[in-house]
Amino acid sequence: MxxxxxxxxxxxxxxxxxxxxxxxxxxxxxxxxxxxxxxxxxxxxxxxxxxxxxxxxxxxxxxxxxxxxxxxxxxxxxxxxxxxxxxxxxxxxxxxxxxxxxxxxxxxxxxxxxxxxxxxxxxxxxxxxxxxxxxxxxxxxxxKLSFLENSVAKLIKSTHQIQKELSYKGSTSLSKREISKKTGMLFRERYSINLHNDMLDIPEFFWSRPIYEQLYILTAKSQDIQPRQNILNRRLDMMHDLYEMLSNDLSHKHSSRLEMTIIVLIGVEILLNLIHIAVVSM
CATH class of the missing domain: 3.30.310 (TATA-Binding Protein)
Structure with missing residues (x-):
């Protein structure tokens, strides 16, 4: 060696x-x-x-x-x-x-x-x-964190149009299926990061060789590994909140449309009954 x-x-x-x-x-x-x-x-x-x-x-x-x-x-x-x-x-x-x-x-x-x-x-x-x-x-x-940061940056970029629509229209043109797909992509990134949480911990190698741990910690601090990991998770949390809000909004709209449909059907049923009563009473 x-x-x-x-x-x-x-x-x-x-x-x-x-x-x-x-x-x-x-x-x-x-x-x-x-x-x-x-x-x-x-x-x-x-x-x-x-x-x-x-x-x-x-x-x-x-x-x-x-x-x-x-x-x-x-x-x-x-x-x-x-x-x-x-x-x-x-x-x-x-x-x-x-x-x-x-x-x-x-x-x-x-x-x-x-x-x-x-x-x-x-x-x-x-x-x-x-x-x-x-x-x-x-x-x-x-x-590795840079790799994950680039993946998340692309994901954030894909939400810019959604943010613009919400800002100008107060709603989004995305369907529930499209939002579900984007939410799935977000969970995949979160899973990828959390899956590597053990990778971002101090390796077991240093448990039996503590003399080298100081060098590892020194290098890790110089690379800002822990702060960058925290920032990455906060960004994912913000995106999760965005998609959750959109999903809830779509669910509310769906419920409103369903309620309106029921009201219309009840109205039609009442109208038909009135017509039937009128015809019978003639």
Whole structure:
């Protein structure tokens, strides 16, 4: 395993392009091609090299659709993404829309990691696999959140016309079926986010290795993971309130039409009875 004792900079690239990765499928593929890999808390780790410089490149593939690559050029990152694209599952997005680059500085002798605000990089006390995994997990969570944020942003955009109609007309042209379909889409997004709540928690990996938890928490805070998750849920709550209001409005209109129909039928029945009485009395 690569480990240097001299100070050096490390670049960490992360992207999320799908709902999930088929981890079992990737393992089978690696085994069939005799490629060495390791499984770390359900995450696949493997290393490769840059073709030109022969510098070591280390890769972490997370089941929830994120991938983190250390020490690779942009060309190499794209190559790795292309190689595992066949193992994506669910919705896919352009990875460039959900990607981040973290600069790290390894300085031997530093007691613990910290974020250098002036130089905008993370200082780490070691560059072993556990250190990189700790940082990678937080960055992987961050790009996954970006993936979910983009999905919700598209959903919010689809409600703009509804909001305009409500503003100008006080009602919407959507049918109950259309509102039900949109509500279903909303619940699917909420389910997707809540399904990954365990992914957004602190991994069990740190329960037995608390020395690395500080690095994970430090990176997670720098990515604003918890505040972003709260904002995402608030946006979904607002959209849910909108669709619930529209659904109730349509239900009220349906009830009103039903009542009016009953009144008309009763009126017709009374009229027919009056006509019948008039005819009989002649």
């Amino acid at each position: 690569y480990h240097s004792i001299s100070p050096h900079s490390l670049k960490c690239y992360a992207a999320c392009k799908a709902d999930e990765y088929d981890i079992l499928g990737i393992k089978k593929f690696f085994k069939s091609s005799d490629k060495k890999f390791a499984s770390l808390e359900g995450t696949i780790y493997f290393s490769t090299k840059e073709q030109d410089s022969q510098e070591l490149v280390e890769v972490f593939i997370f089941y929830f659709g994120s991938i983190v690559i250390w020490g690779a050029s942009e060309k190499k990152c794209n190559e790795i993404l292309d190689n595992i694209s066949a193992f994506t599952q669910g919705k896919t997005q352009n990875p460039s829309a959900n990607s981040e680059v973290i600069e790290c500085k390894y300085i031997p002798g530093v007691a613990k990691g910290y974020f250098n605000d002036k130089k905008d990089h993370l200082v780490i006390p070691s560059d072993n696999i556990f250190t990189k995994f700790s940082i990678s997990y937080a960055v992987a969570q961050s790009v």
